[in-house]
Structure formats: structure tokens, C-alpha cells
Amino acid sequence: MSGERYVDHRVLKAFAQSKVNVPAEEAKERRRQVNHLRERLEGYIAAHRDFDLVKLRASGSTAKYTAIRRKSGTGSDADVAAYLRVGDPEVDVSTVLTWLEERCKEVYGNTKVAEDFKPSDHAVGITMRDSGLKIDVVPVLYTGEPDDRGYLVTSGGTKVLTSVTLHLRFIEKRKGEAGDGYRELIRLLKAWIRESKAVDPQLRCKSFLIELLVAHLWDVGWNGKPLQVNDYPAAIEQVLAYIVRTGLKTPILFTDYYKANAVSATADPIQVWDPVNPENNVARGYSELDRLRLVNHAKTTLETLTMAAYAATKGEALDAWRELFGPTFPGE
Incomplete structure (x- = not known):
């Protein structure tokens, strides 16, 4: 994306500190x-x-x-x-x-x-x-x-x-590699999902699923680049692009505590496996309609961010980001 970016990492970090973080x-x-x-x-x-x-x-x-x-x-x-x-x-x-x-x-x-x-x-x-x-x-x-x-x-x-111990160790390992931006990025994405559910109560995307999507992209990167945890707008775009391009049809698993062959394929539309338990798909119970709803919402959000990146004025850019985070954005 080109042009002046009115909403950059600094703006999102300030918003996280004033409106998202506990x-x-x-x-x-x-x-x-x-x-x-x-x-x-x-x-x-x-x-x-x-x-x-x-x-x-x-x-x-x-x-x-x-x-x-x-x-x-x-x-x-x-x-x-x-x-x-x-x-x-x-x-x-x-x-x-x-x-x-x-x-x-x-x-x-x-x-x-x-x-x-x-x-x-x-x-x-x-x-x-x-x-x-x-x-x-x-x-x-x-x-x-x-x-x-x-x-x-x-x-x-x-x-x-x-x-509990292994789940904490799982996220602490990645935070140790990525820095503080890793967990704050997760919190921003959770704030996006919370705002999205307020608009569409039928949207399904649990907190743990967000954490594991971020962990996966930190581990493998996206589109030839590492997850940009020090550039929140870019990182959010990466997560959204991953959801849209894969349609969440590609199984995600982690080998921190078990081997890949411990996971058995299922018919679940979304398969994201608990890093501690190879028998627990954290998206079990999500229907094909749930998958499509989440993917389509990510696509709409990504299009909104594209508009924000090319906005002619700061006001237009902020209005676009308010579709993600609500009317309190940027929280200044």
C-alpha cells in the first residue's frame, strides 16, 4: 500500500494503551x-x-x-x-x-x-x-x-x-521472540472481534482462536514476510489476508508438545488444534456457515483498511478504522 498512512503503528499503540489494554x-x-x-x-x-x-x-x-x-x-x-x-x-x-x-x-x-x-x-x-x-x-x-x-x-x-502451564509457556516463548508487540497485537485483534460481534452477534471467533492464528503467523510468516509485530496496521492486514486467502480451510497445528502425526483429520470446516491437546480442535462446533461468515467479515475489514491506506484525509482514514474499533477510535 502506498501513500501517506494517517493511522500508523504509533496511533494504534496509543489506542491500545488508552482503550484496549487492561x-x-x-x-x-x-x-x-x-x-x-x-x-x-x-x-x-x-x-x-x-x-x-x-x-x-x-x-x-x-x-x-x-x-x-x-x-x-x-x-x-x-x-x-x-x-x-x-x-x-x-x-x-x-x-x-x-x-x-x-x-x-x-x-x-x-x-x-x-x-x-x-x-x-x-x-x-x-x-x-x-x-x-x-x-x-x-x-x-x-x-x-x-x-x-x-x-x-x-x-x-x-x-x-x-x-495451564504449557499454554502459558506456549505464548511466552513466542512473546520472548517477538517482543511486547506480540501480545498487544492479539489484544487489538480481540478488540476488533468484540466490536464486530456487537454489529453481528452471529459472528463466531473465540479469543483462543485469535491467539492461535497469531501464533501460527509468527511461526511461519505470511506471503514471504514475518508477522510485522512492530507495525500493527501491517500485522493486522497480514492476519486478515491470511484468513481471506486460505478461507481458514488449511489445518493449523503446533509441534511444541506433540508430533504432527498425533493430529487426525476431521470433517470440521475450521481446524485449529490446541497446542497442548492434539485431540482438541478449538474450532470444533463451528459450521461451514460460521467459517464463511468469519472469512467474509475479514474480507470486508481488509477492504476497509485498503480504503484507509489510500484515504485523502486523516478524517477519512480515521472513519475507516472506526469500522474496526468503534466510535472511540483513536482514543485521544
């Missing part, structure tokens, strides 16, 4: 709430021996420093993995979410109402009314394997291999 005070409050929950939960689980608590670990986007702030600015989600050892080998593991929800309710006693606890398919969500913070407590069945390997348990009793 502010220091919010991060401090999140840690305080999570630590409170962890300390109290340890005591309550110890008194109920159906499941023994092995450890509690911060996990998810918060632990990986890829979380983005809430649009209201009142808080940020946090994930805690509760590693549990089954005390009774006959216990039905499908009950673990209900069991964990009861333990969480006991932690807070009468200070919270029933509506503050919302179980999902694999976690117990707890909303803090004062801060707006939502903590997801994820039960992980621990079997003594190294590197915090364990099994997420869904509400239906399905077990999925995971490892």
Missing part, C-alpha cells in the same frame, strides 16, 4: 478478587472431600496478558483453574461443576445472590457486583501428570486434556 488499577483489583476467592476456596474444598484441591492457578487470557478491558471500563474477566483430585473413584465427574458451584456459594455466604453464579459448559462464573469483574472458576481433574496436565470437565461429563 489498566493497572483494574489489573490490581482483579488480582485482589481472585486471590480472595482462591484463599477462601482452599478452605471450603478441604472441608468437603468428594474432590481434593491440588492447586489453584490463574489461567486464560488474564494469565497470558492477552485480556482486554471491558468497554465500560469497570472490570475485566479472570479465569482460575481449580485442579481437583477425585477422592472417591466412583464419583460421577459430570457432577463436578454443580459441586464446585456449591463450594463457591459457600465462600461468599450471604454477600451474594443466586444470580451472581452462572455455570457454563465448563466453568462456574461469579460476578462481582461492585467492580463488574467476572471470575470463571474452571474445574480441572488432576491425575498427577507433569506440567499441570489435567482434564477440563464439561457439564455433560466430557473430559478434555489441558495444561
Whole structure:
């Protein structure tokens, strides 16, 4: 792209710092709430021996420093993995979410109402009314394997291999190679997807999928160039071009913790494999319509960025970028 670029790396970096990244005070409050929950939960689980608590670990986007702030600015989600050892080998593991929800309710006693606890398919969500913070407590069945390997348990009793430690190591390795821009690029792309979903609620693109697309492009580059983590507009264009040109039909896998032949082909329209678990396609459940919707949206966004690059005025360029990030862009 040629011509004067009114929205450059500096502008996007400033926007990330003012509107996307989690502010220091919010991060401090999140840690305080999570630590409170962890300390109290340890005591309550110890008194109920159906499941023994092995450890509690911060996990998810918060632990990986890829979380983005809430649009209201009142808080940020946090994930805690509760590693549990089954005390009774006959216990039905499908009950673990209900069991964990009861333990969480006991932690807070009468200070919270029933509506503050919302179980999902694999976690117990707890909303803090004062801060707006939502903590997801994820039960992980621990079997003594190294590197915090364990099994997420869904509400239906399905077990999925995971490892908080290896997921953190996976992203830290690439951030160590690429620098701080690696994680901030992920946060900007997550902000784009969040804004996109506000316009089109049917659009599907989970946070973890964004992280793995960026990891893949960091590993292999795109169109003969490395991922431009120090030039956010160029890097965003690379990610979008990858989605459009491949149609997300090319399987993505990583060989950090298993060999490529450990992955078996599936009929899933999008195949992006969990770097820790070769049996877990993180896009499982996405339909062909979901794939097309995401690819078409990336194509429209890429066309918008092309218009921004050739905009005659700064105002026109900013208007184009606002289609990605909403009316608060550039956040100055």
C-alpha cells in the first residue's frame, strides 16, 4: 500500500494503551478478587472431600496478558483453574461443576445472590457486583501428570486434556521472540472481534482462536514476510489476508508438545488444534456457515483498511478504522 498512512503503528499503540489494554488499577483489583476467592476456596474444598484441591492457578487470557478491558471500563474477566483430585473413584465427574458451584456459594455466604453464579459448559462464573469483574472458576481433574496436565470437565461429563502451564509457556516463548508487540497485537485483534460481534452477534471467533492464528503467523510468516509485530496496521492486514486467502480451510497445528502425526483429520470446516491437546480442535462446533461468515467479515475489514491506506484525509482514514474499533477510535 502506498501513500501517506494517517493511522500508523504509533496511533494504534496509543489506542491500545488508552482503550484496549487492561489498566493497572483494574489489573490490581482483579488480582485482589481472585486471590480472595482462591484463599477462601482452599478452605471450603478441604472441608468437603468428594474432590481434593491440588492447586489453584490463574489461567486464560488474564494469565497470558492477552485480556482486554471491558468497554465500560469497570472490570475485566479472570479465569482460575481449580485442579481437583477425585477422592472417591466412583464419583460421577459430570457432577463436578454443580459441586464446585456449591463450594463457591459457600465462600461468599450471604454477600451474594443466586444470580451472581452462572455455570457454563465448563466453568462456574461469579460476578462481582461492585467492580463488574467476572471470575470463571474452571474445574480441572488432576491425575498427577507433569506440567499441570489435567482434564477440563464439561457439564455433560466430557473430559478434555489441558495444561495451564504449557499454554502459558506456549505464548511466552513466542512473546520472548517477538517482543511486547506480540501480545498487544492479539489484544487489538480481540478488540476488533468484540466490536464486530456487537454489529453481528452471529459472528463466531473465540479469543483462543485469535491467539492461535497469531501464533501460527509468527511461526511461519505470511506471503514471504514475518508477522510485522512492530507495525500493527501491517500485522493486522497480514492476519486478515491470511484468513481471506486460505478461507481458514488449511489445518493449523503446533509441534511444541506433540508430533504432527498425533493430529487426525476431521470433517470440521475450521481446524485449529490446541497446542497442548492434539485431540482438541478449538474450532470444533463451528459450521461451514460460521467459517464463511468469519472469512467474509475479514474480507470486508481488509477492504476497509485498503480504503484507509489510500484515504485523502486523516478524517477519512480515521472513519475507516472506526469500522474496526468503534466510535472511540483513536482514543485521544
